[in-house]
Amino acid sequence: GENVEQHPSTLSVQEGDSAVIKCTYSDSASNYFPWYKQELGKRPQLIIDIRSNVGEKKDQRIAVTLNKTAKHFSLHITETQPEDSAVYFCAASRNNDMRFGAGTRLTVKP
Amino acid sequence: EAGVVQSPRYKIIEKKQPVAFWCNPISGHNTLYWYRQNLGQGPELLIRYENEEAVDDSQLPKDRFSAERLKGVDSTLKIQPAELGDSAVYLCASSTRTGGSSSPLHFGNGTRLTVT
Numbered sequence: 001g002e003n004v005e006q007h008p009s010t011l012s013v014q015e016g017d018s019a020v021i022k023c024t025y026s027d028s029a030s031n032y033f034p035w036y037k038q039e040l041g042k043r044p045q046l047i048i049d050i051r052s053n054v055g056e057k058k059d060q061r062i063a064v065t066l067n068k069t070a071k072h073f074s075l076h077i078t079e080t081q082p083e084d085s086a087v088y089f090c091a092a093s094r095n096n097d098m099r100f101g102a103g104t105r106l107t108v109k110p
Numbered sequence: 111e112a113g114v115v116q117s118p119r120y121k122i123i124e125k126k127q128p129v130a131f132w133c134n135p136i137s138g139h140n141t142l143y144w145y146r147q148n149l150g151q152g153p154e155l156l157i158r159y160e161n162e163e164a165v166d167d168s169q170l171p172k173d174r175f176s177a178e179r180l181k182g183v184d185s186t187l188k189i190q191p192a193e194l195g196d197s198a199v200y201l202c203a204s205s206t207r208t209g210g211s212s213s214p215l216h217f218g219n220g221t222r223l224t225v226t
Binding site: 001004006031032034042043044045046049051089091093094095096097098099100101102103 | 143145151152153160212
């Protein structure tokens with residue numbers, strides 16, 4: 001089955017800086033790549049997603065890039081704010097079979 | 111629309127006792143997932159349903175875990191008997207399915223299980 005690896009496991013940035021989280025996947029047939037944000041004690045919430053027919057997608061301060069050849073995708077957060085502090089999970093899916101990475105704990109220091 | 115509803119929110123049991131979790135997905139969502147999330151880790155898939163059919167239960171420890179989704183709507187996940195290592199958050203999620211395309215998952219608040 002699909003195996004998703006995520007790096008780094010923890011990331012600390014200064015407010016206003018950018019943050020980048022990277023993921024790799026093993027199943028070349030995976031075609032849907034969502035990113036979830038999970039605040040402490042809460043449910044994971046979708047923040048952005050990308051499909052395999054697109055190389056990049058942007059939504060305000062958040063962007064995701066996908067390299068199908070290398071089987072990796074990345075989350076980019078610009079102008080980080082303290083409220084961006086949370087755990088972020090990447091996932092890869094084929095036919096609704098969705099597998100998650102181990103997560104990245106992002107801390108934005110004011 | 112109402113979100114995915116799970117109950118109970120918290121459960122504390124002694125080892126070797128049985129426990130059950132319940133999930134009501136978003137109306138119209140035909141795909142339902144149970145994930146287990148250990149502290150500091152990502153969700154791990156236990157079982158996935160398409161309507162009432164379990165299409166992937168390869169990671170469900172079948173010696174002690176069971177699940178059902180009667181009528182293709184609500185679902186229950188059961189552990190009997192529970193072990194200390196089962197302490198985790200059990201997340202239910204649902205999504206729609208359009209042909210062969212995947213869709214975003216909508217998660218419930220989870221059930222935090224503590225086995226003592």
